[in-house]
Amino acid sequence: MLIFKTFFKVLRKHLPVALIFIVAFVMISLNMVKSSNKEKVFEDVKLDVCVFDQDDTPESRKLCEYMSSRYNMVTIENDQNTITDALYYERADFIMTIEKGYAEAIAEENCDGLFTSYHMHPSYAEALVQQFLQEYVKTVRAGIAGGMDIGNAIDLAEETLSQQTEVSYAEYDENADSDFSKGLANYFNYMAYILISVIMSALCPVLLAMDKKDIRYRTSCSGIVSSSYLLQILTAAALFITGIWLVFSIVGIFLSGGMYHGKALLALLNSYVFSITSAAITVFITSFSPSANVVNLMTQVVGLGMSFLCGIFIEQSLLSGGVLAAGRFLPAFWYIRANDMLSGTTAYDSGKFMMCIAIELGFAAAFSLLSLVVRKIKLGQTAVKSSRLSVAENKG
């Protein structure tokens, strides 16, 4: 067990770097899981809307009151720069002014230019609230046209607009989505970035240290059988990867507020398979014996590269066709695709899910084989160099 022990002795020195990643990830995850509940697609969670009421009449106040039941009303200073910043940084989804004369105009069935909305760029939030305002005004106008007074027409609009279309989710699997909430899905998505970063930043230096020329030669001429050496290294690396994966899995339990069930267990399996693939990538990179600087750069490039190209940081549905086509050649793409199925972002299909897992394992196998090939070539080159040196020495 000498090699096994040495592995962990070297690893201990590099653990602080891994710990920085872990702590940073957990901190960000707390914020992420909290903010991911802000689903703005359907009206289950409200859009952030700010209204400046310049009319200040009972009619305009009633509109504000009704809007506050539909949307989350936010208060923002009525100032050009503040409005611009709030829209740009999405502190508010929609900012509008109820113009002076709103009540009079609507009573006279004059519906144009009642509100001014401020926008930075077109957004669905803007379109949705504008559509609501249009419907509200049209309904009030229809009520007045039908002989109602303004008060009753406003009540009619509120009653009508409160009725929302029934939306049901198509269930293709018996496991309920509640097992794998949006927050937990985000956590597992980001876990791909952190797994590869932690595994590469901690495992690369250890493997490089164990693979240093002098140490390798010393180990080769010792009494340890090469198969035993390899087995001990593999066991230690597997233990380390499992440990890291367990840490994140346990943190996930705390963040989700309970044990994993149903689809969450499949997400666990997916993350473990991705850990194995990350380890295979690490082994492949170390087989080129890079310097410490190059290892750091590669960790960032591989981690961030996969995150941006495969949909970890940005949803796959928002990425361009070209980026997605490139992403297909990276394991994280399939990891995210499997998670998207579990979270309901795309339709779940057990066959497709297992195909994603198989592709990830395929990547792990491919990187392992490539590592063996690179190492074999390097060993061959070393042997050729050594034999040339010995021939030269004999001749000398």
Add this chain to the structure above:
Amino acid sequence: MFLHNLKYELLSSYRVKDLIIWLIIFPMILGTLFKAAFGNIYENISTFKTIPAAVVVEDGIDDTVFRQVMDSMTEGDEPFLKVTYTDKDSALEMLRKDDIKGIIVCGEKLSLTVSGTGSEQSALRSFADQYNNTQHIVMEALKNDPASAQKVIMSLQEDCSPVSSKPMTQGNTDNFIQYFYNLIAMVAIYGSVTGLHITVNNQANLSPLGARKCCSPTPKAIGLGASLIGSYIVQSGCMIICVSFLRFVLDIDFGDRLLLVYISAICGGILGVSLGFFIGSLNKFSFGMKTGLCMTISMISCYLSGLMVGDIKGDIASNTPWLNNINPASVISDCFYCLNIDSDYSRLKVKLLTMFALSAVFSVLGIIITRRKKYAYI
């Protein structure tokens, strides 16, 4: 002597591998990844695309009016909907294969079946809401007062534009561009590592070069001044490369005031170097500790500025706005934001003055701590 020191400071700086990797190559790679990831998002969000949907009409429902509405929704070059009329099972299969975004079920009222969430599904729901509401009003009018029902229908059909939209800027409104602003801010703040080397190379207890310099006859002010100016120049070079790469290779639109973008980036680089110089001059810590301190401060500063999570700056602005005004990375990225969004220079002036003030404070504090330092032994 000053120029001699400056020349060798510049030559040695550009031979440091760390500097080339982290201040030139890494931002280029990160910028390219940002471009790949964020390049199309704004277009995807702001450009409308026809939504494919299936329609299932329940048995016994008179769908004449509904079909008329659907026909109007599917007309034109880029219609709102692309509709397939089918039965429920086929529609569910199409939804499973992601061929459609939702199923509109036409019964007594419209209902919707979706398999996921997204802007298309939201638009479908909005359409169904509108249809149901209009139907409800007409039915109520016919039930309560058939005489006025015609007026109600006419009123609903009449065009109405109650909202006039006011654009807040003429600049580039793509808010994903802030990641590129923060990338430039990151390069500027990473300049703290360059600044750190000034004190390391001038303090006898931190490096052999520092020891050599301390026992040379060159006045400390000249040596330190040359190192500081040299680092400012080197960092400015990195900033120019970074901005040029983003603007001319990745084609990032920084607005039409590019010269001011370069100037702001250079000022940011000077701020980063000054920060590193100040951290390096703190005598209590070892070189490793100082490097760790530099990197930690840089990363926290960039995180709070929105390099990792874009929305964070807005959250800070609403909760602790003073933090955005003193956080070096936020101040730097705000300069580019102001240049792009604002039509005047009032906010830019404040940001540039803040950068100058912070740079001056860090540099002066660094000089005060470093000056007249002598070593009896090392």
